[in-house]
Amino acid sequence: MVDPAPVSAPDLPEAPDAVRCGPLWLSPGHLCEIRVDGEPLSMTISKIQMVACLLAADGAVVSREDLYRSAHGDALPKRSRAVDVEVCRVRQILGELGKYIITVRDRGYRIDVFGLRRSG
Numbered sequence: 001m002v003d004p005a006p007v008s009a010p011d012l013p014e015a016p017d018a019v020r021c022g023p024l025w026l027s028p029g030h031l032c033e034i035r036v037d038g039e040p041l042s043m044t045i046s047k048i049q050m051v052a053c054l055l056a057a058d059g060a061v062v063s064r065e066d067l068y069r070s071a072h073g074d075a076l077p078k079r080s081r082a083v084d085v086e087v088c089r090v091r092q093i094l095g096e097l098g099k100y101i102i103t104v105r106d107r108g109y110r111i112d113v114f115g116l117r118r119s120g
Helices: 045-056 064-072 082-100 113-119
Strands: 019-021 024-027 033-036 101-104 108-111
Touching: 019 045, 019 113, 024 045, 033 045, 033 082, 045 064, 045 082, 045 108, 064 082, 064 108, 082 101, 082 108, 082 113
Parallel strands: none
Antiparallel strands: 019 024, 024 033, 101 108
């Protein structure tokens, strides 16, 4: 289970929607910000929304369609590779933590919340 970010966490801003999992902290709506070990990362809102969607699933698989909808608010165009491209970029931005975003062939993506927690 993903933990709500503690309000008194050092070096982290207060946000009512903040979520923390290991070294990863994000506020997908209130601050539209993502941090690793307290350091802010440069990431678009759509990508932050995708990470938030994966964390909310708590390790369960999220379909490509649901990830796209969470980030863009509408249906994934047929044969679009937009989600795959965005997930690839999210992995790059997250660096070492990107390995915790797992591709589930023919299903979508999931985030290894247990591994992510252990990494922090």
